[in-house]
Amino acid sequence: MKLLHSFLWLGFLIAFCGAQHFAQDKRSIPSSYSPSSAPTTIEKFDVQYYRIEMQIDIPRRNVVGKTTLRLASLQDNLQTVTLDFKTPLTVDSVGGAAAAFARQDGLLTLTLNQSFNRGQQAEVWIAYSGNPQVPGSIAFVFDRMPDESPYVWTLSEPYGARQWWPCKDTPADKADSVDLIITVPQGNLVASNGLLTEVRSDPSGWQTFHWQVRYPIATYLVSIVAGPLFHFTDYYHYSPVDSMLLDYYVFPDDKIIAQQKFTEMHDYLDALSHYFGPYPFLKEKYGQAQFGWGGGMEHQTITSIGRVSDAWTYLYVHELGHQWFGDMVTCASWHDIWLNEGFASYSEALYAEWAGYNGQPPGLDSYLDYMSTQLYFDAGTIYIEDTTSFAQLFSRIVYDKGSWVLHMLRKVIGEDNLFEAFKAYLNDARWTYGSVRTENFKEICEQISGVDLDAFFDQWLNYPYYPQYEYEWTPHSNVDQSYTVELVIRQTQQQTLYVMPIDLRFLFADETDTTLTVQNNQFTQEYLFHFAKQPIYLQFDPDNWLLKESKETSPTTLITGYGFHKIFPNPSPGAVNIELIYWQREDYPVYVFDLLGKKVRTLLPNNRIFNQHQYFWDGKNDRGKAVSSGLYFLKAPTVAEGQTRKIMIIR
Incomplete structure (x- = not known):
């Protein structure tokens, strides 16, 4: 799931919000929705196949279902099978190799009609009915779209699958394949995992959608979104002769923006395929289905998304990345x-x-x-x-x-x-x-x-926090006009020693620089460097490859920080020199405004010495006309947001 970079709370932890991130990943699992009190006995059997048949009466908020499991015994004399089924649904009957059942503490135990030895296969089925929705849970939800149309959606990570179908609910045991045969009132569509192989209508007013999953899948990645959705498709051409279905289901109100925004999926797939290899489910599809939770969930081949928005690019990328990892x-x-x-x-x-x-x-x-x-x-x-x-x-x-x-x-x-x-x-x-x-x-x-x-x-x-560095460097001039630098790096955190490479960027008096990498593997470590020219500044991990705090304890010969440093003369009869401090080498503008807030001049630097960028204002506006006497304001929002400096022009 994808979060935002700033925590919100919705019942339980939802997500966090960042600079360009306006969506949430799957962080809103209610506190009341917990694993069974007794864990499933993982080693007794291996689930190979699920067949989930479910008729969903959306207006009446009721389901009638049947789940068939094919399993292989992992032990001799297997006589019972225990499944996760923590749900208000009623078990109506069991069959196949299951002769009887018992329920306790969110577990469904099936007594088999014979003993199965290691490697032998058994097939069991469970029929059930009722309303699987639990107050405060988002595992199975009867909901309404923005236009008040009723619909259904699921979000099962981490322990939610057991709320709406009996299963071995652990990511350690993936089924080799799954069939989802979902029946809904006519006029509704069903989006789910894998490929849609059949749609059939019933004269009594029902329509059945058969989705087939033929890649291994974990229980929490099985998904349904069912309702009067707007459906459209596209194709991703992953080679000159091959393509894959891109399948989208959204609220009708969002159909226009979705058809525009989702064209970017080709670029997302190109990018992640470049880094990770081919999309892993090329024989099926990739798609997105809109649902009622305010974030995203990486359901296999059919990501669920809460919104369609230009601001959600990185959520869509995040969920696509999960198709490989997750x-x-x-x-x-x-x-x-x-x-x-x-x-x-x-x-x-x-x-x-x-x-x-x-x-x-x-x-x-x-x-x-x-x-x-x-x-x-x-x-x-x-x-x-x-x-x-x-x-x-x-x-x-x-x-x-x-x-x-x-x-x-x-x-x-x-x-x-x-x-x-x-x-x-x-x-x-x-x-x-x-x-x-x-x-x-x-x-x-x-x-x-x-x-x-x-x-x-x-x-x-396995440890909290991160390294905290203090560093002190001392340059010494040598008789041959070379320089030696003594550097001491200390780790001051209370927990473990961090063994990491650290980049060090030395700036020299001739405005050149060099970057060296040292291995830091002691709480206090000393280093010696020899240079042919005078070093005047040291940047510690300049590109931020380390999650860290760092502090220099030695004096520096350069001005540090960001923003305006000098403005002179001030007051001025017309011409003004301005120094702005920032490390980027780009030419960022400084703007001059009058008392009414009107921009009168845009300035670009005419010189740079390391991090000191020098500007010159000749006291004229953008049209080349001398400004009148009075108070003016300097702003550099790109590198000094919120900083304003005054200039008095006296002619």
């Missing part, structure tokens, strides 16, 4: 949910690098700028100890700090190795289309890079 390979345990969410959040930064971000062209600067929107400095570990705590399970840490782990890993092992590791991890025969743990990703990264990553993953996943 759907193709799925965290085997919710302890490792960062393998889903951190990777999908990192997909956003890679798309910024691909497409450009915040007015910048495609490239590393756009990527680094986007990563700054995902900074996370609060406590907590990325590894989630208590998976029944939804505040922990869907907190920002697994999204933002999880993304930063990958950002920092890019620096540690190199971007070529990281991108190769992504593809190798996704396509490893041991777990592709299956379930994974952090150790699996770590193993692949170590194999490809040759770097021991024990310390890296331990420090960033």
Whole structure:
């Protein structure tokens, strides 16, 4: 799921909101909706197939359903099968190899009509009926569209599938295939996973939609949106001769903007396919279906979205990224949910690098700028100890700090190795289309890079916070006119030592610079550098490859900070010199306004010395006419937002 970068609360934790992020990921699972008190016995059997048949009477808010499971025993003498089914639905009957049933504490135990030994298959079915909606839950919702049309939608992560169909509700056991046969009153459409293979109408006023999923799928990724939706399609041409269906279902009120906005999906797919390899469900489809929750959810091949908006680009990218990370390979345990969410959040930064971000062209600067929107400095570990705590399970840490782990890993092992590791991890025969743990990703990264990553993953996943650095550097001139720099770096945080490479950018008196990388693996560490020219400034981790705090304790010869530094003479008979401090090398404008707020002149720098950008105003307006005596104001909103400086012109 995708969040926003600023926490909201809706019952339970919803999402966070960022610079360009105006959508939420799936963080609104109510506190009353919890796992069963007793866990499913994972090792007893393996689910191979589900067939979910459900007639949904949308106006009357009632369902009649039947779920068939095909399973293989993982032990000898299997006599009972326990499923998750925490729901107000009534079990009407069971059959197939199931002879009887019992319900307790959100579990449905089926007594089999014979014993099954290891490797033997059994098929059971459960018939049920009623209203599966639970107050405060968003697992199965009877809802209304903005035009008041009734419709139904589901959102099952992490423990919601069991609310509307009996299943083995764990991401560690994916079914090889699923059929969803959903019947609704005529006039409604059904959007779901996989491919739509049949639509049939009943003379009594019902219509049935048969969706087939033929890739492995986790229970929480199974989805339904049913109602009077507007449907349209497109095709993604992933090769000169092959294409894939793009399938969209939205509220009728949003049909125009959806048909415009969703044309961008081709670019999203091109970008993520470049970094991760081909879209993993090419034989089925990719689509988006609008639903009633105010965020997004990566249902396999059919992402659910709360809004259609130009502002939601990075939510759409996030959910698409989940098709690789979360759907193709799925965290085997919710302890490792960062393998889903951190990777999908990192997909956003890679798309910024691909497409450009915040007015910048495609490239590393756009990527680094986007990563700054995902900074996370609060406590907590990325590894989630208590998976029944939804505040922990869907907190920002697994999204933002999880993304930063990958950002920092890019620096540690190199971007070529990281991108190769992504593809190798996704396509490893041991777990592709299956379930994974952090150790699996770590193993692949170590194999490809040759770097021991024990310390890296331990420090960033199992400890809260981040490193806090203090550094002190002292230059010394030598008799041969060269220079030696003594540098001391200290880590001052209370928890673990962080072993990380650190970039150091030295600026020299001749306005050149060089960047060196040191390995920092001690709480206090000393370094010596030799230069042929005079260093006058040190930038610590200038491109922000580290999630950190840093503070220089030695004096600097450069002016630090941002904004206006000098304005002289002031008052002035006409000509004014202006110095503005910022590190970017672009030429940012300074504007001159009169007392009425009218812009009279736009200035660009005429000289730069490191971070000091020098401007000259000749006291004339944009038409070349000398301004009259009076009070004027300088503003530089690009680099000094909110700062205003006064100039008095006295002729």
